[in-house]
Structures are given as structure tokens and as C-alpha cells.
Amino acid sequence: MTTVLLPGEDAYERCLASLFHPVAAASAPERILQPAGAAELGPLLRQAAGEGRAVHVCSGGCSALCSGSGGWMLDLRPGFRGLRMLEGREGRPQQVRVEAGVSMGELVRALAIHGRTVPQGLSGAPGMGYVLSGGIGPLGRRHGLAIAAVRQIELVRGDGQAQTLAAGDAEAWALTGAAPFLAVVTALTLETVPRQPLRCWRALVPDALLGPLHRLAAGLPRDLCVNWQLEPGRIYLHVLAGDSGSDLDRFRAALLAGPRGRLLWEETVTVAGQEQLPPFRWPRQDRGESGHGPAPRRSRPQQAVIGLLERADQSLSGSEERCAELLRSLIAQRPHPACQIASQQMGGAMAEPAADSRAFPHHRSGWKPWITAVWERGDAEGEARAHYWLDGCWDALAPHFGGVHLAQHRPDSPRHGEELERAFGPCLPELHRMKTSWDPHGVLPPLV
Known part of the structure; x- marks a missing residue:
């Protein structure tokens, strides 16, 4: 049975405080729904459509999309905890079925017992959204993007219809990149690789x-x-x-x-x-970290993040020093000491596409820099400066990194539509058609 948490209840506050993303943690959803299993999702999504409610889905709590003020937060973490090894060749466990409430850190720790693993990002905090947004991580240069490990996707579409897709099925490509806009993914079956020192x-x-x-x-x-x-x-x-x-x-x-x-x-x-x-x-x-626990959810510094990727017609080769000088100039202008510019190296096996990678078209990028803008909650001027700096960094780096990686989202940004265009490229019109079919009432986040 679905657990319902309402504003003013201690459990409601604890749930929001547990979210990693500070903007999501500071939000005020009308209610938090914690379904006990996939069978409850269809009725909940149809009810949301009938009442005109937006639904925000939380798997790991690391995205700004996982909660929002005024709508319903669908928290999968308590009720979707299943993790089961599947037999592969010669009876050895080589695949794993993992439900959407399991974090990547929990998954790789469980797989380690069997001498297996899957490519994880630089943090174990994200849930299955990490995989479905591409899955860029340190082991990816050897083993490929995490989306390349997906063998099966179990989901409930925005219209409440349950569906299971194999990796090569006609519509599966859209889930490996654009899942949050189309469906609630309840479980993934992933190919594992040997654990290595x-x-x-x-x-x-x-x-x-x-x-x-x-x-x-x-x-x-x-x-x-x-x-x-x-x-x-x-x-x-x-x-x-x-x-x-x-x-x-x-x-x-x-x-x-x-x-x-x-x-x-x-x-x-x-x-x-x-x-x-x-x-x-x-x-x-x-x-100078103090070792104290996190600040209360409503007083945490707020942040916005954008991840950038090289398009197929771009390369950093030959312009390394110019780009480095630009990056040094940009970080020197940061409006808050917690603003960051960081980057992950890609290439290697990540440049080899999954079966159909249309929804993640920039897999051949050599680097993924990301920019984190930070401001104090309630500081409107600081927030404006932070977004101005972030957008300025994006524009300055666009000649080197013209693509966008939607591991993070800025749904309230006036440039969100541009982010979608740079993330999905020519497949965006096809995703719009799927959105109309799969989520006709716009219950899930808009693809605009």
C-alpha cells in the first residue's frame, strides 16, 4: 500500500531532508507518495492526471527533478529495493536485476560480493537515473557507458501503462537519455563486468x-x-x-x-x-571540513548545475592551452566560493555507442566538464549572480563543448529549452511525439 506523507509531518520533513540535491530538498510538494511496488504506480499516475497534478520521481535524490513545490513527489527509495543476480553463461551470475530505489553505491557494494561490478559515477549517491542519463564514470573508458550495460527496462509510462522493453526494442532508445520525461522506470537488468583492483x-x-x-x-x-x-x-x-x-x-x-x-x-x-x-x-x-552533518534542508546553499560535452564536430586537440586559460579565467570570476568547475575524462570504450544511442548523441566526447553555481538560500541577488556566471561559463565554453549532458536539470531556467536541444539534437522532435503518446496529460516533467 502506498504511504502518503503530508506537510507538517516529521516523516515528510525527514524524507525531503534526505535528498542530496539542495533545491529539491528545499521544495514543498503537496504530498510525498511512497508506493510499495510497481502495481501501485499506474493508478497513482492516472489519479495525478485526473487532478492535474505534476509528478516528480525520486530514485536517488540527486536531481532537481526529484521533487518540486506544489506537485506530488513519487519517492521510489523505500519500496523499490529489489536486487537479484541472474545466471549467465555456465551458470555464473553475470546480469543483475536492480529496482529503482537502490543507489549506485548500494548496487556496486552488493555486486562486489559476487566479484562483479557495473560502471559507476564519481559518487555512489545517485540512483538509476545515473544509468538512464548516460552513465559517465571512471570505469567507462574500459567498459563503456552505463547505458551500454542495460539489457531490459521495466517501466510505467506517464499514462499509467506498464511495459517491459528489451534493450533492442523499438522504443527502448528513448529511455536511455530521456526517461524522466516519458515514464517511471521501476527496474533495470544490467550486464555486469568483473570487479577489478x-x-x-x-x-x-x-x-x-x-x-x-x-x-x-x-x-x-x-x-x-x-x-x-x-x-x-x-x-x-x-x-x-x-x-x-x-x-x-x-x-x-x-x-x-x-x-x-x-x-x-x-x-x-x-x-x-x-x-x-x-x-x-x-x-x-x-x-576545512568540520565533519558535522548536513545543514537543515531549508538553509542549505542552493545550486544549479550544467554538464557539457563535445559535439561530433568538436575536439579539444590543439586548443588545450586556450581552453585552460579560459577555464582559469572563469573560475576566478565565480560569485560564491563554493562555485565549481570540474571535468571527467571520456573516450575509450565510451566512444563506442550502445545499440541505439540517439537519446545520448554526444558519446564520442573526450571530456565532460560540469559547472556548479551556488548561492545562499533567500539571497535573490546572489542567485541572479550565480545563474549569470553559470550561463556565462556555458556560452564561453560552447566553442569547445557544444553539447549538454542532462544528468542534472534546470527546469526553471529560461534556457532549459536550449539545454534540451543541445542534449538530444535531431532526435528531439521524435521524443516530443513519444511524449504526446506516453504522457498525454503532461504528468511527468515537460520536454520543453
Whole structure:
């Protein structure tokens, strides 16, 4: 039976406070619905359509779309906890069926027991939305995008109709990129890969190394993946490699060679699997973290995020120094000290498309930079400055990164339509036709 949480109840407050995304956590939905299983979703969606209510679906709580003021929040986390290994060749468990309330961190920890894994992002907090938005992660250069691991999708369309699609079915392509606009995905069946030991080099280096970093990264084998976060004057590096480490050692030596190659801090750890990796964040001693719990949901700093990708006609090759200088200039102009510019390396197996990747057309991008704009809740001027800075960064970087990755959403932005166009490209009209068919009453987020 569906649990209903209403404003003013302690459980309602706890549920919203548990959301990772601060804008979603600060929202005020009319009610929070926690269904016990997929059979309850169809009636709930039809009821929402009849009452003219918008529905926001929460799987992991990391997207601005997972809750919203005035509508209904559909929280899948309590009732969709199933996780079951499926037998593959020679009776070995090679696939996993995972329900939508399981986070990626929970999934990879459960798979580790069987010596298996799936490509995860830089955080284990997201739910299945991570996979369905493309699934860019450190193991992707070796194993491919997470959407390439999808074998079956169980869902309830916006009109309340339940459906199960195999990866090669005619309409499945739209779910690997545009799922939040079309359906509530209740479970995925994923192909797993062998769990492997990893080495992680974390370091702080001068920001003058950003150009050389991009040049060196372009020639790295698939076994290595470079991730960075930029602050004025320095870069935090988070580099992953197979446990042999020789390629990592050569990359480190090449990056630090020359007069600009100065180390501010470093550590190297070896782990048995990706579930044991250290977090992607600045070292605690440099960030002055207090170790206290999160701030109350209504007082957390707010944020907006956009992820960028290279289009097929773009490449950073030959313009690494110009792009690095631009990035240093942009971060120096940030309006709040928590604003960030970071990037994940792509390429390798991620450039090999899934069976039908129309809804994720920029899979051949070499990098995915993302920009996080931050402001204090209630500070209207600060919010305006943050969005102005974010949009300015986007426009400045567009000659290098003309695509958009919709892992995060800005549904209230006046440029949301432009984000959709740059994310989906020529398949957007076809997605509009599917939206009309699958969600005729517009219960789920609008595709405009």
C-alpha cells in the first residue's frame, strides 16, 4: 500500500531532508507518495492526471527533478529495493536485476560480493537515473557507458501503462537519455563486468598544469581515467588506473616534469574494487571540513548545475592551452566560493555507442566538464549572480563543448529549452511525439 506523507509531518520533513540535491530538498510538494511496488504506480499516475497534478520521481535524490513545490513527489527509495543476480553463461551470475530505489553505491557494494561490478559515477549517491542519463564514470573508458550495460527496462509510462522493453526494442532508445520525461522506470537488468583492483592517485597541483594535463590525457590507454576540479590557483586531480600502475606512474612523471610541475599534496591508494575508492573531493585538511552533518534542508546553499560535452564536430586537440586559460579565467570570476568547475575524462570504450544511442548523441566526447553555481538560500541577488556566471561559463565554453549532458536539470531556467536541444539534437522532435503518446496529460516533467 502506498504511504502518503503530508506537510507538517516529521516523516515528510525527514524524507525531503534526505535528498542530496539542495533545491529539491528545499521544495514543498503537496504530498510525498511512497508506493510499495510497481502495481501501485499506474493508478497513482492516472489519479495525478485526473487532478492535474505534476509528478516528480525520486530514485536517488540527486536531481532537481526529484521533487518540486506544489506537485506530488513519487519517492521510489523505500519500496523499490529489489536486487537479484541472474545466471549467465555456465551458470555464473553475470546480469543483475536492480529496482529503482537502490543507489549506485548500494548496487556496486552488493555486486562486489559476487566479484562483479557495473560502471559507476564519481559518487555512489545517485540512483538509476545515473544509468538512464548516460552513465559517465571512471570505469567507462574500459567498459563503456552505463547505458551500454542495460539489457531490459521495466517501466510505467506517464499514462499509467506498464511495459517491459528489451534493450533492442523499438522504443527502448528513448529511455536511455530521456526517461524522466516519458515514464517511471521501476527496474533495470544490467550486464555486469568483473570487479577489478584499482589504483587512485589524488593530488593538488598548480592550475598552470591544466593545459599539459589535457594534452597528456589524450594519449592515455583505456585503463586510465583523469578527473579534475578547478579552484583559483590549483587543481584537484583524481586519476584512476588498473592496479599494475605503470601507466599511472608514467602519467604522473610526465605531468610533473618541467618547471610548472609542482606538487602541493598527493596520496595514492590501491583498492580491491571501485566501491572502496576515496571520494571525489578536495582533501579534508585543505577544505576545512568540520565533519558535522548536513545543514537543515531549508538553509542549505542552493545550486544549479550544467554538464557539457563535445559535439561530433568538436575536439579539444590543439586548443588545450586556450581552453585552460579560459577555464582559469572563469573560475576566478565565480560569485560564491563554493562555485565549481570540474571535468571527467571520456573516450575509450565510451566512444563506442550502445545499440541505439540517439537519446545520448554526444558519446564520442573526450571530456565532460560540469559547472556548479551556488548561492545562499533567500539571497535573490546572489542567485541572479550565480545563474549569470553559470550561463556565462556555458556560452564561453560552447566553442569547445557544444553539447549538454542532462544528468542534472534546470527546469526553471529560461534556457532549459536550449539545454534540451543541445542534449538530444535531431532526435528531439521524435521524443516530443513519444511524449504526446506516453504522457498525454503532461504528468511527468515537460520536454520543453
